[in-house]
Amino acid sequence: MFVESALAQVTLDGQIYGIPEFNVVQVTMANSDLLDAAGLSLSDVDGSDWEAMTAANEALTKSEGGKLGVIGVDSKLPEFFPLWAKANGVDLISEDGRTAQLDDPKAVEALEWAVGIYDAQGGFGDVKAFRDSADFFGEGNQFATGVLGAMPMEQWYINVLNDVSPDAPVAFDTVKDRQGEPIAFASGSAWAIPAGAANPEAACRWARVMTAVDSWEAAAKARVDLRNEEGKPFTGLLTGNAEADDLIQGMVTSGGEPWDTAVEAMYEANDHTFALPASPADAEFETAMQDAVNSVLSGEAEPADALAQAQETAQKALDEAWQKMGEEGE
Numbered sequence: 001m002f003v004e005s006a007l008a009q010v011t012l013d014g015q016i017y018g019i020p021e022f023n024v025v026q027v028t029m030a031n032s033d034l035l036d037a038a039g040l041s042l043s044d045v046d047g048s049d050w051e052a053m054t055a056a057n058e059a060l061t062k063s064e065g066g067k068l069g070v071i072g073v074d075s076k077l078p079e080f081f082p083l084w085a086k087a088n089g090v091d092l093i094s095e096d097g098r099t100a101q102l103d104d105p106k107a108v109e110a111l112e113w114a115v116g117i118y119d120a121q122g123g124f125g126d127v128k129a130f131r132d133s134a135d136f137f138g139e140g141n142q143f144a145t146g147v148l149g150a151m152p153m154e155q156w157y158i159n160v161l162n163d164v165s166p167d168a169p170v171a172f173d174t175v176k177d178r179q180g181e182p183i184a185f186a187s188g189s190a191w192a193i194p195a196g197a198a199n200p201e202a203a204c205r206w207a208r209v210m211t212a213v214d215s216w217e218a219a220a221k222a223r224v225d226l227r228n229e230e231g232k233p234f235t236g237l238l239t240g241n242a243e244a245d246d247l248i249q250g251m252v253t254s255g256g257e258p259w260d261t262a263v264e265a266m267y268e269a270n271d272h273t274f275a276l277p278a279s280p281a282d283a284e285f286e287t288a289m290q291d292a293v294n295s296v297l298s299g300e301a302e303p304a305d306a307l308a309q310a311q312e313t314a315q316k317a318l319d320e321a322w323q324k325m326g327e328e329g330e
Helices: 004-009 032-037 050-060 081-087 105-119 124-132 156-164 200-210 213-230 242-249 259-270 282-297 303-329
Strands: 019-024 026-031 062-064 067-073 148-154 170-176 182-185 187-191
Touching (some): 004 019, 050 067, 050 105, 067 124, 105 124, 170 259, 187 200, 282 303
Antiparallel strands (some): 026 170
């Protein structure tokens, strides 16, 4: 009953190590007023056409006296590098979790493009500093104040925006790959029981109850009731449990536009997910990948060189971890 990509993230070498709890995906979020003023549409910033998105970034970006005033497009590096790589047709690690593919030419191309989005705005440092100055969770957020054109963002931010700035000029769609198909990089949380736990049987019962359809239905009903009291819509939940997701989707309450479209995009994205396969060197792989992207963002390395180094580091970690796992299983 669980979402395939969520279950894959807790499955290692054929063994399931956890129960998925929440699923996280991305949707395209944009300021419709800024798009309209620049003669642009959501299709220009949803990732389906990288040349169009580059042009839209330049059209939306505003600077005065060398100081950034409006972020055109935020490609959300380093965290969304796997999204852009997959949109360009490459997985950064093989399906069996044994082979790093960080230096694939398509991955290099994706990083070059996504970093170029920042370079066109004065560099990642300028964009990040301006981004971090925003009232991200408040009514002075980037969309409400008109200082961000578009970005891919996790679906939970839909509820934040609706809660604190329901009248902001926002527009939503799925993120698209370069063939124009919806795509989302799935992550999330799961319940797991550490080796040596004092009472694993009780822990297992707890995790089972917490992820059961009935439990999610009760949680969603409580949220619906609270939102109704506040006069606000319930924008849904992504639980990792496919049956619960279907049930909760039917409990969503209308908030009018653009919120109804936002919820539709969220559920469509959840049907088009991929995830990084699990491996016994997850942390090491993630660190190698993030370090490579950050070195490019800081101007310390070129994409091809950074990813070549990351490939070597990640593959060494994978080989050693899989070997150790095999030895322990003998």
